[in-house]
Amino acid sequence: MRRNFLVAVFPDEERLMQAVYLVREEKFRIYDVYAPYPVHGMDEAMGIRRSRLPWVALVFGGLGLLFGLFLQFYTVVLDWPMNVGGKPDNSTLAFVPISFELAVLIGGLATVAALFVRARLYPGKRECLSEPGVTNDSFALVLRQRDASFDLSRARLLLEESGADRIEEKAAAL
Amino acid sequence: MSATTIPEISTSGEEPQVLRPPRWVEGNPSLQQITDEIARPLEMRPGKAWWICFGIAFAALLNLVGMVTYLIANGIGVWGLNSSVGWAFDITNFVFWVGIGHAGTLISAILLLFRQRWRTSINRSAEAMTIFAVACAGLFPAIHMGRPWDAFFILPYPNQRGPLWPNFRSPLVWDVFAINTYFTISLVFWYLGMIPDLATLRDRVTNRSRRFVFRLLSLGWNGSHRTWARYESVSLILAGLATPLVISVHTIVSMDFATSVIPGWHATIFPPYFVAGAIYSGFGMVLTLLIITRQTMHMERYITMAHLDKMAKVTMFTGMIVSYAYATEFFSAWYRGEFYERYHFINRVTGPYAWCFYLMVLCNVVTPQLLWFKKIRLNVAALFVVSILVNIGMWFERFVIIVVSLHRSFLPSSWGMFYPTAIDVGILVGVFGLFFACFLLFIRFLPMISIWEIKGVVRSDSTSQAAGRGGIAHA
Numbered sequence: 001m002r003r004n005f006l007v008a009v010f011p012d013e014e015r016l017m018q019a020v021y022l023v024r025e026e027k028f029r030i031y032d033v034y035a036p037y038p039v040h041g042m043d044e045a046m047g048i049r050r051s052r053l054p055w056v057a058l059v060f061g062g063l064g065l066l067f068g069l070f071l072q073f074y075t076v077v078l079d080w081p082m083n084v085g086g087k088p089d090n091s092t093l094a095f096v097p098i099s100f101e102l103a104v105l106i107g108g109l110a111t112v113a114a115l116f117v118r119a120r121l122y123p124g125k126r127e128c129l130s131e132p133g134v135t136n137d138s139f140a141l142v143l144r145q146r147d148a149s150f151d152l153s154r155a156r157l158l159l160e161e162s163g164a165d166r167i168e169e170k171a172a173a174l
Numbered sequence: 175m176s177a178t179t180i181p182e183i184s185t186s187g188e189e190p191q192v193l194r195p196p197r198w199v200e201g202n203p204s205l206q207q208i209t210d211e212i213a214r215p216l217e218m219r220p221g222k223a224w225w226i227c228f229g230i231a232f233a234a235l236l237n238l239v240g241m242v243t244y245l246i247a248n249g250i251g252v253w254g255l256n257s258s259v260g261w262a263f264d265i266t267n268f269v270f271w272v273g274i275g276h277a278g279t280l281i282s283a284i285l286l287l288f289r290q291r292w293r294t295s296i297n298r299s300a301e302a303m304t305i306f307a308v309a310c311a312g313l314f315p316a317i318h319m320g321r322p323w324d325a326f327f328i329l330p331y332p333n334q335r336g337p338l339w340p341n342f343r344s345p346l347v348w349d350v351f352a353i354n355t356y357f358t359i360s361l362v363f364w365y366l367g368m369i370p371d372l373a374t375l376r377d378r379v380t381n382r383s384r385r386f387v388f389r390l391l392s393l394g395w396n397g398s399h400r401t402w403a404r405y406e407s408v409s410l411i412l413a414g415l416a417t418p419l420v421i422s423v424h425t426i427v428s429m430d431f432a433t434s435v436i437p438g439w440h441a442t443i444f445p446p447y448f449v450a451g452a453i454y455s456g457f458g459m460v461l462t463l464l465i466i467t468r469q470t471m472h473m474e475r476y477i478t479m480a481h482l483d484k485m486a487k488v489t490m491f492t493g494m495i496v497s498y499a500y501a502t503e504f505f506s507a508w509y510r511g512e513f514y515e516r517y518h519f520i521n522r523v524t525g526p527y528a529w530c531f532y533l534m535v536l537c538n539v540v541t542p543q544l545l546w547f548k549k550i551r552l553n554v555a556a557l558f559v560v561s562i563l564v565n566i567g568m569w570f571e572r573f574v575i576i577v578v579s580l581h582r583s584f585l586p587s588s589w590g591m592f593y594p595t596a597i598d599v600g601i602l603v604g605v606f607g608l609f610f611a612c613f614l615l616f617i618r619f620l621p622m623i624s625i626w627e628i629k630g631v632v633r634s635d636s637t638s639q640a641a642g643r644g645g646i647a648h649a
Contacts, residue, residue: 125394137205
């Protein structure tokens, strides 16, 4: 879906950061910022909430742990107990390493999968670049022109003031 | 080949005197320049040096394929194993290669958690090393099984043999889970770290087929900061998961030995001793690889002498932990007063394999002491020699632990000797071929230095320098 955006391109992170603060002060909502590397302090500047992905790791890690314990308990205690060296069937301590490995495996894979789902990253996706250089050496601040209340001229002025190289109105599917 | 030089910073009169921040990239490259310089080796035809190295590695790899085929066709009797020494080169190689992998995870995960910025230039190739090393390691238990086509019996799946489940009390089964988890998580971590760089390459290559591959692999990455924020949090989570994982892996490997009653294996010191040894040998291999890469691919700007210096220090430190563990083993054998244990350690220094022990001591106890000298840490050739000696020493450490323990077990009637056959040696050489062939292909087709992380480090280097004070170290 193509929508209308105002894209400002910056040559470095300082000017970008300044622009983010300026436009947010004036109550513009930032659609997104595009950069070749994660700019530190940008989360606070944009007002991004802390990611909830750690919870995915915790929940799926816990599930992996339980799965590991259940797998071992079911197979060697309930399903087919075997006497190996006279050790008890339910040697719970010996089940710890595998349960731990499964917790890490399932927790880790689930977290990465959740990232891909949440950030809509999938193989074969066509990239939607706000500006060709954002994966190399330029930085872009993107505002969305949602409706008529968007003050285009004011936004342009603020972005120019903060030192944007170029400001473009774009219809794109970002 | 000079050490990192830091330009003088003029400090204003009132500013307190503080240490100058270390810089991990030479010069002051622009963002464009960083992309160009790191992507250059991927876009040019490989040089003569690369072809020569790849030719040798590929020949060794072919040798491995031939030897393994012969082994599978004829059974493990073609190795020098016998009923006294049932584990020898195979398990030595397995432990050696798993250990090599650990330095990669240390650099990529543990140093990320400790916010050590010097990891950024070397983490990508160290992670690649981990993956290839674990793949090499995984080969050995499989071919040691004798009937490798039945290797899947070790997995707990509902089957028609009872169902017969694996014995979950056995560390050998733990090993299967540990190694597979370690390989999977390392691979995912490596790939995840590469996605932004694959996008960078996608946006600059002109070749249509390469662009197609990079587009497929970069998952439509577009540099959105909302994605970056989530991405960084997931990287930290994976690092947090990989850190205990890497420790668990070599702990479990050591338990393959420590839970048995064989003199020389039955010791509680094994888990920490093995983990330290793994990091030590891994850093030896990282040094070897990075020195080769640095000199042949001309990456001096990114892999600086300061990096080599740091790695040398970690090598020295872990080498001393290993030396301490050797001493502890001897002490506890003497102090515990158990006949067979004492005999084992006397045999280790005076028996038929004593030369292996002395070689090990020379490489793992004496050699790392050279790294106290700054002159040696800052001399690429000397460091390269040290790193090779570390690799040799750690291979012999595992050989000593495994073969020396097995060849004199409790009853003299079950004593024996192990002599490697040509197949043993051929597989040992061949697996290096597999490892180096993979690594050489990696530096040829994928960015061997993390472009986006270097950009972040260069930016914060220059801002902290402009501010004239130590920057807050963030990864």
